[in-house]
Amino acid sequence: MHLTPQEERILKGEEGHGKRKAIEILVALGEIYGAKRLIPIASAQVSGASFKTIGDAGIKFLEDFSSEVRVSVRASLNPLGLDLRRWRSMGVDPEFYSKQARIVSAYRSLGLEPLYSCTPYLAGNRPIAGQHLAWAESSATVFANSYLKAKTNREGGPSALAAAIIGKTPEYGLHLEENRKPRLQIDIGEIPDGLVPLAGYVVGKTAGRRIPFIKGLDLTADEHKSFGAAMAATGAVSMYTYSEGKGRARTDTSEIEECISLPTSELTAAEDSLKGQEDWDLVAIGCPHCSVAEIKRMARQLKGRKPRSGPDVWFCTSRKVYASCPNEVKVLKKFGKVLCDTCMVVAPIEKLYKSTASDSGKAMVYLPTLGRQRASFRSTAALLGAISR
Numbered sequence: 001m002h003l004t005p006q007e008e009r010i011l012k013g014e015e016g017h018g019k020r021k022a023i024e025i026l027v028a029l030g031e032i033y034g035a036k037r038l039i040p041i042a043s044a045q046v047s048g049a050s051f052k053t054i055g056d057a058g059i060k061f062l063e064d065f066s067s068e069v070r071v072s073v074r075a076s077l078n079p080l081g082l083d084l085r086r087w088r089s090m091g092v093d094p095e096f097y098s099k100q101a102r103i104v105s106a107y108r109s110l111g112l113e114p115l116y117s118c119t120p121y122l123a124g125n126r127p128i129a130g131q132h133l134a135w136a137e138s139s140a141t142v143f144a145n146s147y148l149k150a151k152t153n154r155e156g157g158p159s160a161l162a163a164a165i166i167g168k169t170p171e172y173g174l175h176l177e178e179n180r181k182p183r184l185q186i187d188i189g190e191i192p193d194g195l196v197p198l199a200g201y202v203v204g205k206t207a208g209r210r211i212p213f214i215k216g217l218d219l220t221a222d223e224h225k226s227f228g229a230a231m232a233a234t235g236a237v238s239m240y241t242y243s244e245g246k247g248r249a250r251t252d253t254s255e256i257e258e259c260i261s262l263p264t265s266e267l268t269a270a271e272d273s274l275k276g277q278e279d280w281d282l283v284a285i286g287c288p289h290c291s292v293a294e295i296k297r298m299a300r301q302l303k304g305r306k307p308r309s310g311p312d313v314w315f316c317t318s319r320k321v322y323a324s325c326p327n328e329v330k331v332l333k334k335f336g337k338v339l340c341d342t343c344m345v346v347a348p349i350e351k352l353y354k355s356t357a358s359d360s361g362k363a364m365v366y367l368p369t370l371g372r373q374r375a376s377f378r379s380t381a382a383l384l385g386a387i388s389r
Contacts, residue, residue: 194379
């Protein structure tokens with residue numbers, strides 16, 4: 001891989017041990033994937049912010065790094081394992097909070113922006129089309145590539161942090177136009193109300209490692225958010241292309257190798273398979289984090305209704321979105337906790353609950369595994385109906 005004279009100096013340690021460690025990560029990654037050079041990035045999104053996911057070893061790694069370097073480009077952080085202001089009401093124990101606080105302190109020293117959200121594009125870190133990024137959050141990566149038309153691979157937490165420190169990333173994968181062409185066409189049927197996340201869930205399983213072109217995908221921005229998040233959780237690709245309705249594709253479909261139809265019956269079958277049980281300890285909405293429009297819509301649906309006794313309720317969002325719609329947040333608080341900084345996937349949910357219902361296709365992958373939950377999928381409308389009367 002070709003390095004500039006400045007990059008060579010960094011690699012030799014002439015700009016400090018921390019920068020050398022960062023560029024060593026990037027060079028190793030580039031050599032594995034055959035990158036020819038490092039390219040500048042507009043921003044980074046760093047995962048590995050919850051103590052649950054990185055543990056004590058992760059804390060040591062971050063504290064070692066934070067004593068030597070700072071990021072050189074805009075870099076934001078993924079959700080933590082708790083709400084920094086409401087962690088006690090979540091039931092999180094003080095030891096977990098103490099470890100989480102060390103992670104927050106290390107990232108602050110590194111200069112990362114404390115968005116603590118899986119939807120940085122809704123919380124202030126929103127790229128524009130064509131920009132190169134180093135984003136590690138899978139749902140944000142697929143949204144950035146597919147809906148915002150930016151360019152990023154699905155980074156690991158350490159490589160995204162290294163890229164933020166150096167301000168560059170190896171040029172391979174989805175940074176190259178020839179690797180952004182779809183190989184599979186999926187003709188999607190009508191998506192029933194509330195099942196957009198399951199459409200993404202099924203598409204991810206179907207596509208595997210191939211970028212799909214999805215014909216007839218007429219979704220709102222929020223629906224693309226939930227669709228892509230589920231697709232990235234069940235598949236190994238971080239991008240899809242699409243046409244809306246019966247419109248012509250604004251994408252190069254010359255390398256399509258296979259065409260598949262996805263009838264509505266497959267979505268309803270997925271719904272049946274993920275239905276789970278009828279009684280839950282927790283109802284969790286906001287994976288990925290809720291947008292302003294989603295919070296306003298839920299508040300309208302719940303206005304005038306009363307909370308129903310039963311499971312605990314979490315609405316998860318970013319702190320910026322929380323502050324943007326105070327009246328609607330007030331409505332939601334009558335029915336449960338409106339949490340910032342965290343989500344049901346990276347919180348220590350397994351110590352608090354055993355059975356969780358969610359409207360998220362992504363959560364259906366991670367709740368049973370990372371969260372050790374008996375997971376049940378329901379549409380947002382069905383969940384709001386279950387918690388209100």
